[in-house]
Amino acid sequence: MKKKIVLIVIIIFTAILTISSYILIKDFLEYSESEKGNMELIESVITEEGKKEKITIDWKELENINKDIIGWIKIEDTKIDYPILQDNDKLKYLKCSVDGKCNSNGSIFTLNHNPFVDDITTIYRT
Numbered sequence: 001m002k003k004k005i006v007l008i009v010i011i012i013f014t015a016i017l018t019i020s021s022y023i024l025i026k027d028f029l030e031y032s033e034s035e036k037g038n039m040e041l042i043e044s045v046i047t048e049e050g051k052k053e054k055i056t057i058d059w060k061e062l063e064n065i066n067k068d069i070i071g072w073i074k075i076e077d078t079k080i081d082y083p084i085l086q087d088n089d090k091l092k093y094l095k096c097s098v099d100g101k102c103n104s105n106g107s108i109f110t111l112n113h114n115p116f117v118d119d120i121t122t123i124y125r126t
Contacts (some may be wrong), residue, residue, distance in 0.1 A: 027104065034097055034105040038082060041065070041098060066098055070115055073108060073123070084123060085109040094126055 045058040045065075055074075062069045062083065071084040085107050087093045093109035096102055106126035115121045 030103050031105055034103050037097055037099065041083065042081060066100065068093075068109075069098070070110070082108045084115075086115055087111055094124075 045061045047056040047058075048054070049056065057072055066083075066085065068085040068087070069083045070086045072082070073084055074081045083098055085093050085098065087109045088111075091111075092100075093107040095104055095106055097105070098107055104126075108123055108125045110121055110123050112118050112121045
């Protein structure tokens with residue numbers, strides 16, 4: 001009887017370990033894919049000039065990539081350097097990347113109907 005209980009406990013813990021490992025690896029791969037896509041986006045649409053790093057963004061190229069891109073947020077001395085998308089109350093970008101592919105990391109987005117014109121614009125990040 002003890003051997004059966006020990007065997008059942010081992011099987012349960014093995015199943016938990018397997019499922020947890022799968023979730024961690026899936027999340028890591030999605031994060032890596034998201035970061036790679038963001039770096040490619042930055043390289044394709046942002047030009048930095050001079051010592052003071054004057055930044056030029058190719059808004060036409062961004063519009064070709066996704067018409068929901070309405071802005072860009074970059075905070076110096078951090079890893080924050082992303083496009084801002086406008087979501088029309090569907091919460092699509094909660095689980096989608098800039099290119100519209102499903103990705104649990106989501107994107108930075110706003111639900112405001114008049115972003116940056118309203119008194120308050122709320123920006124979300126998953």
